[in-house]
Amino acid sequence: xxxxxxxxxxxxxxxxxxxxxxxxxxxxxxxxxxxxxxxxxxxxxxxxxxxxxxxxxxxxxxxxxxxxxxxxxxxxxxxxxxxxxxxxxxxxxxxxxxxxxxxxxxxxxxxxxxxxxxxxxxxxxxxxxxxxxxxxxxxxxxxxxxxxxxxxxxxxxxxxxxxxxxxxxxxxxxxxxxxxxxxxxxxxxxxxxxxxxxxxxxxxxxxxxxx
Amino acid sequence: xxxxxxxxxxxxxxxxxxxxxxxxxxxxxxxxxxxxxxxxxxxxxxxxxxxxxxxxxxxxxxxxxxxxxxxxxxxxxxxxxxxxxxxxxxxxxxxxxxxxxxxxxxxxxxxxxxxxxxxx
Numbered sequence: 001x002x003x004x005x006x007x008x009x010x011x012x013x014x015x016x017x018x019x020x021x022x023x024x025x026x027x028x029x030x031x032x033x034x035x036x037x038x039x040x041x042x043x044x045x046x047x048x049x050x051x052x053x054x055x056x057x058x059x060x061x062x063x064x065x066x067x068x069x070x071x072x073x074x075x076x077x078x079x080x081x082x083x084x085x086x087x088x089x090x091x092x093x094x095x096x097x098x099x100x101x102x103x104x105x106x107x108x109x110x111x112x113x114x115x116x117x118x119x120x121x122x123x124x125x126x127x128x129x130x131x132x133x134x135x136x137x138x139x140x141x142x143x144x145x146x147x148x149x150x151x152x153x154x155x156x157x158x159x160x161x162x163x164x165x166x167x168x169x170x171x172x173x174x175x176x177x178x179x180x181x182x183x184x185x186x187x188x189x190x191x192x193x194x195x196x197x198x199x200x201x202x203x204x205x206x207x208x209x210x211x
Numbered sequence: 212x213x214x215x216x217x218x219x220x221x222x223x224x225x226x227x228x229x230x231x232x233x234x235x236x237x238x239x240x241x242x243x244x245x246x247x248x249x250x251x252x253x254x255x256x257x258x259x260x261x262x263x264x265x266x267x268x269x270x271x272x273x274x275x276x277x278x279x280x281x282x283x284x285x286x287x288x289x290x291x292x293x294x295x296x297x298x299x300x301x302x303x304x305x306x307x308x309x310x311x312x313x314x315x316x317x318x319x320x321x322x323x324x325x326x327x328x329x330x331x
Contacts, residue, residue: 010214013222014268020244020293027218184217197214 003083004204005030005097006053007187009112011197015178015188025178025188028110030203032185033097034074038088047088051097052077054200079200099180099187106177107206112194116167126160170194174206222268226290231297233272233289235260236305236323241274241287242296253295256285259303259323261310275313277321282314302329 007030014022037050056078058066069076072093102108122128122143131139143162146155172193179188193201212220233239237260242253258276261284265271268290275284287294303323313321 008214011218013218015221016225016290016292020291022288022291027214027221029214029217184212186217186221188221 002085002205003049003051003091003097003101004081004108004202005099005101005187006033006051006079006081007031007185007201007203008054009193009195009197009199009201010186012192017178023178023190024192025190026193028187028189028193028201028203029185030187030201031096031098034072034077035091035093035095035097036069036072036074036077036080038091038093039082040088046084047086048082048084049088049091050080050082052080054078081202083204098182099185100182102177102180102187102203102205104177104179107174108177108189108203109171109173109206110175110189110193111169111171111202111204112199114166114168114170114194115196117165119163120165121162122160125162125165128160219267226268230289231299233260233263233297233299234302234305234329235263235308235310236303237299238301238303239272239274240296240298240300241285241294243287244293244295257300258283258285259310259313259321261313263308275310277317299331302326302331 007028010027010029012024012026014024017023031053033051033053035049036052039046039048039050041047052069052074054077056076058076060078061069061076066076074094117124121141123130123141128143130141131137133140146159146161172191175193176190177187178190180186181188187203189203195201238258239260240255240257242255244251245254256274256276258274260272261275262273263270264273270289271286272289273284273286275282277283287297289297302325304326305323310323
């Protein structure tokens with residue numbers, strides 16, 4: 001795994017490719033991120049690079065946070081994220097990470113927080129069918145059976161029920177970078193990414209599993 | 212620059228500035244670029260605009276024509292590079308925004324009155 005970049009989702013639009021096809025893209029304003037800590041095997045037990053994103057005023061952070069950032073001479077930042085990688089030693093404190101490391105056509109994984117929908121019922125959360133709305137039926141949005149009776153005498157773990165929907169960490173894998181605008185720190189990524197416009201997203205080179 | 216301005220500027224790069232003003236009910240001729248065995252050529256498509264949809268870069272029109280007795284409707288993304296040209300041939304008089312009722316009509320009943328107060 002190599003180092004990724006943090007950014008803000010700006011919204012979606014479409015662009016046309018060479019053949020004139022309209023491609024849906026998400027516009028992400030990513031970086032520049034500052035390297036705030038380099039973790040090594042000797043000091044931390046594993047190797048990783050910590051980066052910071054989104055400048056804030058000094059008073060927005062606590063003294064311990066400012067003290068941590070002072071080690072790398074970084075300006076106050078809101079978000080800190082870590083990337084585990086083998087060659088962490090190549091990175092220096094205070095180094096800038098920009099969208100330049102991505103190229104058009106590359107595949108990336110995007111991590112974000114999905115839109116929160118609160119406590120949602122069976123239909124919205126798990127796409128259950130609803131009961132009849134009329135003809136004397138009172139079973140409108142009920143779950144139906146939750147399993148067998150005396151044996152096993154309990155509801156199996158993992159049974160789909162009502163509860164919190166969304167507002168959870170979601171990774172969308174293998175999205176294609178359509179365009180990189182280094183001047184304005186923009187990434188145009190094909191397809192949708194989690195969260196609303198303004199949400200923090202984490203873009204990293206695609207993790208290819210297997211083979 | 213805020214999010215909306217950035218997205219608008221990305222869209223502005225690709226939008227056409229020379230599009231004619233199209234109204235619902237107009238008869239238009241659309242030049243569509245099609246791929247034919249590695250070669251590109253422009254194919255004209257003529258018909259009545261029965262619906263307009265979207266705004267900005269996503270603006271599109273639905274054009275209906277009756278071809279060999281079969282109704283054909285095509286949706287054109289106006290700002291797409293595949294649309295080479297659009298020409299308004301005739302301004303039609305329509306009293307509603309979507310002329311879906313034309314689908315249920317055949318022959319003479321599908322005609323729209325021409326209007327002359329709008330320039331071509």
